[in-house]
Structure formats: structure tokens, C-alpha cells
Amino acid sequence: MKNYIILSLLVLACAFTACTKEDSESMGSPTIAQSSLKFSVTQKDGYDNIVYLNSQTSGGYIPFWQYTGGFSKKMLDTINLPFAGNYWIKYTVYTPGGPVGDSTQITVSENDPEYFSSATWNLLANGAEGRTWVWAVDVPTLYCYGNGPGDATTPAWWTNGLSYLQSVGVQNDEMTFDLKGAKNFTFNHNGTITKAIFDLDTTAQTVKITGSDISLGTKATYKIVKLNDNELTLVEQGDGWRNIWLFKRKGYSY
Known part of the structure; x- marks a missing residue:
């Protein structure tokens, strides 16, 4: 038995040696410098x-x-x-x-003027400088989050304002879009910063965020139903319903 074990070890050693030699011979130097x-x-x-x-x-x-x-x-x-x-x-x-x-x-030398020719880019992200959006808690209806029928642009069924946002601790959330070297998205929740990227379809008027999300988001591809210098309304479109988020430019008051 002892001799059999020794013989087996010798066979394995030879096999490993043969493989190593063959591999080293097959690996040459690059054929060009x-x-x-x-x-x-x-x-x-x-x-x-x-x-x-x-x-x-x-x-x-x-x-x-x-x-x-x-x-x-x-x-x-x-x-x-x-x-x-x-x-x-x-x-x-x-x-x-x-x-x-x-x-x-x-x-x-500069961001591509043709690629970013749609006004939607500047309204949402304000070029390399960026634009920060916050909850529109002072919107005239006082409802900035909720849902409604499939064509709603403001919460109609489930309606929420500042008191609800405070109850879940998101009233001070901020999100910033900018075009400084990339399609950057920055989410600030109570001082915790999350860096991510976004993609904007200017034809379909949709925005998709990868690596983070909007405040109280559902990680959906959001439809932009309102966007100007001061207001941003996003919806998650369902079959006959919509979830609705109303944001405003930081610093703007109604």
C-alpha cells in the first residue's frame, strides 16, 4: 500500500509538471511591439x-x-x-x-449643443451648474404627494402635504440634477448624500434614475407632466391611475 501511494504521488507530480511546461511553451510574447x-x-x-x-x-x-x-x-x-x-x-x-x-x-471644450438642444435638459438640470428640487409643500392646493386618475396632474384620491412628509421624515429631501461631466443625480436625505446618474428621454418626456431615487420614489421610469423654471411634476403611470410627486426649485415660493 505504501509503495502504491508513493507511485500515485509521482504520477500526479509528473502530470502537473507536464501541464506547466506545456502551458508555458504556449504563452509567447505579443507578436508586435x-x-x-x-x-x-x-x-x-x-x-x-x-x-x-x-x-x-x-x-x-x-x-x-x-x-x-x-x-x-x-x-x-x-x-x-x-x-x-x-x-x-x-x-x-x-x-x-x-x-x-x-x-x-x-x-x-463644451457640452454638446446639439445633444442637449432640447429645452428640457436646461429646465431640469440647468447645465453643468445644476438645479436642486425640493417638495412643493406650499403649492396652492397644499397637496404635493399622492395619486389620482390616469390623467391627473395633482393628487386627487390619496392627498398628502407637509404633515405627511414630516411624519415619514422626508420633508427636507433635496434632489439635484446636473450635467457636469455626466448626467448626475444627487439625493440629499437629512444630510446623507447619494450620488447616482439619470437618463432623460426628451421625446417621451421621461426620466429614469439609476443608483438612487426621488423622495418617496418607486424606482419607476417617471413621466414629466409639468416642467418649467420653478416647477417639476413627476408621475408613475398606471392603468387608469397615477402616483404623483410635486416638486419646486429650491428657493422658489408660490
């Missing part, structure tokens, strides 16, 4: 949010581009960087011996 990479990243004259990517490395390698907000595997591609700022564009090709990469930095 970084200095052999050829690519260009150029921006459109007068509209530097538009960026042209061009892979020029010889040898038929498939490129892999990485940039803030996306990636591409195309030899030639055009991308849009909608926010002002400095960006690294990473370029990589994959060889039998592994990846080889390089990068270059570009600067986008």
Missing part, C-alpha cells in the same frame, strides 16, 4: 464632441477602443462625447501572445 501600433484620434473642427477613430496597425489585427461611456471594435468609427472635459481614448490590439495597447488624451 507597442511602437508598431498605428492609430489616430481626431476631433471635428468646430465641433470637438465628434471624435474620429482610425486603426492603422498593419497585420489584420482587430482593434478594441475604450472611452468614457463606451467601446468599439471597428477599424474606423465616429463617436460622440457629449460632455466637456478631458478624455483618455485607449487603443488595444489582441495578438496570439496577448494584448498590446496605447492611449491618447483629448479635450472636449
Whole structure:
């Protein structure tokens, strides 16, 4: 039995050694050097949010581009960087011996005027400066939260105002939308700050928040039914009903 165990251990050791040797022989160095990479990243004259990517490395390698907000595997591609700022564009090709990469930095001078051309962006987020919204507790009806029929724009069935908000501790909640480098959403609940992002569909007039939510929210995609310099009304649309939230610009009084 003792000899059998020793023999088995020797067989396993040889197997591991063989696998290790085979693996090491199959892993070579990249077949091209970084200095052999050829690519260009150029921006459109007068509209530097538009960026042209061009892979020029010889040898038929498939490129892999990485940039803030996306990636591409195309030899030639055009991308849009909608926010002002400095960006690294990473370029990589994959060889039998592994990846080889390089990068270059570009600067986008301003938020894309075409991408953000809808007035809804500015009303909701006020560009890079941002806009903070709070509960509209002094709205004339005094009801800023509740529900109602499917076309309601103010609470009609279940109606709540400041006293209800105080009872659940959310009367001082604040939410800020801004476009400083991204579609940023900041939620402030009694001094606890949550950073998140939002997406705005200016055609459907909807807003979706990822990583946080509005005060007393349901993590829905909210329909914007009223938005001006001072007022924001959001609804969660149901079948014949709506949940309704009335907010106002911080500092505004009715």
C-alpha cells in the first residue's frame, strides 16, 4: 500500500509538471511591439464632441477602443462625447501572445449643443451648474404627494402635504440634477448624500434614475407632466391611475 501511494504521488507530480511546461511553451510574447501600433484620434473642427477613430496597425489585427461611456471594435468609427472635459481614448490590439495597447488624451471644450438642444435638459438640470428640487409643500392646493386618475396632474384620491412628509421624515429631501461631466443625480436625505446618474428621454418626456431615487420614489421610469423654471411634476403611470410627486426649485415660493 505504501509503495502504491508513493507511485500515485509521482504520477500526479509528473502530470502537473507536464501541464506547466506545456502551458508555458504556449504563452509567447505579443507578436508586435507597442511602437508598431498605428492609430489616430481626431476631433471635428468646430465641433470637438465628434471624435474620429482610425486603426492603422498593419497585420489584420482587430482593434478594441475604450472611452468614457463606451467601446468599439471597428477599424474606423465616429463617436460622440457629449460632455466637456478631458478624455483618455485607449487603443488595444489582441495578438496570439496577448494584448498590446496605447492611449491618447483629448479635450472636449463644451457640452454638446446639439445633444442637449432640447429645452428640457436646461429646465431640469440647468447645465453643468445644476438645479436642486425640493417638495412643493406650499403649492396652492397644499397637496404635493399622492395619486389620482390616469390623467391627473395633482393628487386627487390619496392627498398628502407637509404633515405627511414630516411624519415619514422626508420633508427636507433635496434632489439635484446636473450635467457636469455626466448626467448626475444627487439625493440629499437629512444630510446623507447619494450620488447616482439619470437618463432623460426628451421625446417621451421621461426620466429614469439609476443608483438612487426621488423622495418617496418607486424606482419607476417617471413621466414629466409639468416642467418649467420653478416647477417639476413627476408621475408613475398606471392603468387608469397615477402616483404623483410635486416638486419646486429650491428657493422658489408660490
